[in-house]
Amino acid sequence: MILLASAIDTAxxxxxxxxxxxxxxxxxxxxxxxGNYLQAVGRNPEAAKFLGQALVFVAIVExxxxxxxxxxxxxx
Amino acid sequence: MNLLNVVATTGPKVYIAPAPIGHFLGLTxxxxxxxxxxxxxxxxxxxxxxxxxxxxxxKGGFIQYVELVVEFITNTVETAFEDKSKARxxxxxxxxxxxxxxxxxxxxxxxxANDAFTAHNMxxxxxxxxxxxxxxxxxxxTMGLVYTASIRETGSVRKYFRHFFIGSPLNPLYLVxxxxxxxxxxxxxxxxxxxxxxxIAIGEIIVAVFAxxxxxxxxxxxxxxxLIDGFDGxxxxxxxxxxxxxxxxxxxxxxxxxxxxxxxxxxxxxxxxPNLARDGMDS
Numbered sequence: 001m002i003l004l005a006s007a008i009d010t011a012x013x014x015x016x017x018x019x020x021x022x023x024x025x026x027x028x029x030x031x032x033x034x035g036n037y038l039q040a041v042g043r044n045p046e047a048a049k050f051l052g053q054a055l056v057f058v059a060i061v062e063x064x065x066x067x068x069x070x071x072x073x074x075x076x
Numbered sequence: 077m078n079l080l081n082v083v084a085t086t087g088p089k090v091y092i093a094p095a096p097i098g099h100f101l102g103l104t105x106x107x108x109x110x111x112x113x114x115x116x117x118x119x120x121x122x123x124x125x126x127x128x129x130x131x132x133x134x135k136g137g138f139i140q141y142v143e144l145v146v147e148f149i150t151n152t153v154e155t156a157f158e159d160k161s162k163a164r165x166x167x168x169x170x171x172x173x174x175x176x177x178x179x180x181x182x183x184x185x186x187x188x189a190n191d192a193f194t195a196h197n198m199x200x201x202x203x204x205x206x207x208x209x210x211x212x213x214x215x216x217x218t219m220g221l222v223y224t225a226s227i228r229e230t231g232s233v234r235k236y237f238r239h240f241f242i243g244s245p246l247n248p249l250y251l252v253x254x255x256x257x258x259x260x261x262x263x264x265x266x267x268x269x270x271x272x273x274x275x276i277a278i279g280e281i282i283v284a285v286f287a288x289x290x291x292x293x294x295x296x297x298x299x300x301x302x303l304i305d306g307f308d309g310x311x312x313x314x315x316x317x318x319x320x321x322x323x324x325x326x327x328x329x330x331x332x333x334x335x336x337x338x339x340x341x342x343x344x345x346x347x348x349x350p351n352l353a354r355d356g357m358d359s
Contacts, residue, residue, distance in 0.1 A: 056318055067270070067274070
């Protein structure tokens with residue numbers, strides 16, 4: 001058991017969990033933004049001009065995914 | 077080819093930090109600084125040339141695209157500010173900021189960037205915005221402008237701090253909300269700089285990873301991510317600019333509104349809204 005634990009590189013597992021866990025939230029968030037934007041356009045086609053504002057919120061949500069991605073370079 | 081190359085130990089070349097390539101007058105010159113200077117010179121030459129070629133009658137060609145970009149930012153700024161003369165006043169900075177970020181974000185896509193030339197086993201040219209120093213400097217300068225302009229537009233430092241509180245600061249609820257608002261204001265520098273830096277640096281990394289995974293088919297495997305990188309570079313330049321515009325416009329609009337209606341800050345929202353509604357009906 002001790003041999004097995006020393007043979008596994010736990011940093012790799014940590015990085016994988018970090019990427020996987022960190023991308024769930026922003027994935028859901030961007031999905032909600034995009035879905036609501038399309039719903040608004042479907043209800044009122046005039047709302048299509050708000051794509052720029054929707055993208056701003058996508059960028060705000062995306063930051064957290066990028067932070068998770070950047071953190072894997074800290075783990076060693 | 078050997079499929080085991082995919083799991084080879086070398087891996088793709090990933091660069092997060094800038095690498096020093098030389099010293100000049102005691103300063104360390106990094107690769108991102110060098111490429112940034114090249115881009116700046118190219119920008120100055122290009123825009124000087126465009127400015128001398130401007131004409132009322134459109135001639136088409138490259139000048140048209142520069143006009144398109146400038147007009148796009150002009151429209152964005154003018155819709156954000158209620159007072160159009162204020163928008164005109166702050167417009168040049170935002171146009172400069174957008175063009176600077178757009179140039180530097182897209183410069184990483186050129187064929188001679190990154191691994192094309194190397195010095196001391198590190199790339200000679202890296203995109204300038206893929207370096208936290210640059211984006212932090214851009215964010216600090218931008219937020220410095222926002223704070224200075226906000227204090228000047230609202231009148232005094234006291235009035236500027238007053239705008240964080242929607243009601244009287246002696247009310248505990250408004251006090252906590254105002255302090256939270258101040259805290260979120262402080263994090264703006266960090267969030268602006270980190271967002272731009274991580275998007276550009278990680279865009280480069282993703283292209284490098286997929287080019288590595290594709291091996292001899294690198295052009296096929298990386299082209300989609302390369303195009304996303306280009307789109308993302310333009311989008312992040314726009315987002316940095318529009319967030320800076322919003323941060324400034326919120327305070328300036330409040331100050332304009334207060335001056336216009338002869339109201340001082342700190343009036344209760346309950347007593348403020350009927351006034352505004354009545355004014356709106358009269359006019």
